[in-house]
Amino acid sequence: MTLDQLRPVADRALGPFVSVADTAGLTPNGVSVIAFGFAAAAGVAFALATPLWYAVGAGFVFVNGWLDLLDGALAREQGVASKGGDLLDHVLDRYADVVILAGLAAGVGRYALGFAAVTGVLMTSYLGTQIQAVGLGREYGGLLGRADRLALVGVVGVVAAAVPEPIVGGVTVVGLLLALFAVVGHVTALQRFWGAWSDLR
Numbered sequence: 001m002t003l004d005q006l007r008p009v010a011d012r013a014l015g016p017f018v019s020v021a022d023t024a025g026l027t028p029n030g031v032s033v034i035a036f037g038f039a040a041a042a043g044v045a046f047a048l049a050t051p052l053w054y055a056v057g058a059g060f061v062f063v064n065g066w067l068d069l070l071d072g073a074l075a076r077e078q079g080v081a082s083k084g085g086d087l088l089d090h091v092l093d094r095y096a097d098v099v100i101l102a103g104l105a106a107g108v109g110r111y112a113l114g115f116a117a118v119t120g121v122l123m124t125s126y127l128g129t130q131i132q133a134v135g136l137g138r139e140y141g142g143l144l145g146r147a148d149r150l151a152l153v154g155v156v157g158v159v160a161a162a163v164p165e166p167i168v169g170g171v172t173v174v175g176l177l178l179a180l181f182a183v184v185g186h187v188t189a190l191q192r193f194w195g196a197w198s199d200l201r
Contacts, residue, residue, distance in 0.1 A: 014069060014070055014073045017066075017070055017073075018070065018073050018074050018077050021070060021074050022074065022077060022078060026074065027074075027078075027080070028071045028072070028074045028075035028078070028080060028081075028085050028089075029071075029085055029088055031067055031070050031071040031074055032067075032068075032071045032085070032088055032089050032092050033092065034067060035063075035064050035067035035068050035070075035071065035092065035096070036064075036092040036095060036096050038060045038061075038063045038064040038067065039060070039061070039064045039095075039096030039097075039099055039100055040096075040099050041057075041060045042057040042058075042060035042061045042064065042099075042100050042103065042153075042157075043057075043099035043100050043101075043102055043103030043104075044057075044103060045057030045060060045103070046100065046103035046104045046106075046107045046157065046174075047102075047103040047104075047106040047107050048107065049106075049107030049108065049164075049174075050164075051160075051161040051162070051164055052161070054107075054157045054158070054160040054161040054164070055157065055158060055161040057103070057157050058153070058154045058155070058156075058157025058158045058161070059154075061100065061150055061153050061154045061157060062150075062154045064096060064100075064150065065147065065150040065151070065154070068089075068093065068096075068146075068150075071085075071089060072089070090125075090129060093125070093146065094122060094125060097118070097121050097122065097125070097146070097149070098118055098122070100153060101114055101117050101118045101121060101178070101181065102114060102118065104117075104153070104174050104177065104178060105117070105118075105178060107174060108172050108174045108175050108178075110174075110175050110178055113175060113178045113179060113182060114178055116178075116182035117178040117179075117181035117182045117185065119182075119185070119186075120181055120182050120183070120184070120185020120186045120188075120189065121149065121181055121185045123185065123186060123189035124144065124145075124185050124186075124188045124189045124192070125146065126189070127189045127192040127193055127196070128192060131192060131196040134196070134200065136196055136199055136200070143184050143187060143188045143191065144181070144184050144185065144188050145188075149181065152177060152180075153177070156173055156174060156177045159173050160172065160173050160174050
């Protein structure tokens with residue numbers, strides 16, 4: 001079970017935040033852009049790689065995840081949901097994934113591992129939307145969805161703030177997270193592909 005399956009619960013909790021955003025005159029696209037801003041700030045914070053900045057980056061990641069839910073809920077509330085807004089949201093989400101993971105990799109100097117993690121995450125997301133494109137509906141399944149990844153990044157950011165030194169074989173908790181994303185990201189992508197391929201046959 002992934003956190004993406006808890007979206008209905010999160011949607012109910014978003015009610016007050018949707019009302020505040022609507023009253024403040026925010027648009028769904030505006031919220032998407034603000035969410036990306038927090039992701040970019042998280043990437044910079046993680047690249048600085050000090051205990052304080054890891055904690056700050058973790059906070060930024062949690063805000064990004066919450067705003068990523070808010071933009072869709074706000075669009076539905078305002079009755080302005082559109083394909084253009086959905087496209088913008090997906091594009092900014094992918095760039096957010098890249099800058100966050102790039103920041104984590106830069107902070108620990110593990111660029112090859114960061115590349116493997118980024119490609120795994122991007123392929124997971126690509127398969128989700130490509131499955132939708134062939135008419136099977138949006139796919140959120142697999143071992144790690146975006147909500148799971150953001151939650152893990154946030155938690156690891158907090159842990160890295162408390163334990164910045166290497167913990168296993170000279171690898172920090174951030175390095176272990178990148179390795180997890182590298183392996184599980186590609187496995188999840190293949191899992192989504194196989195499920196869709198089976199449905200299409």
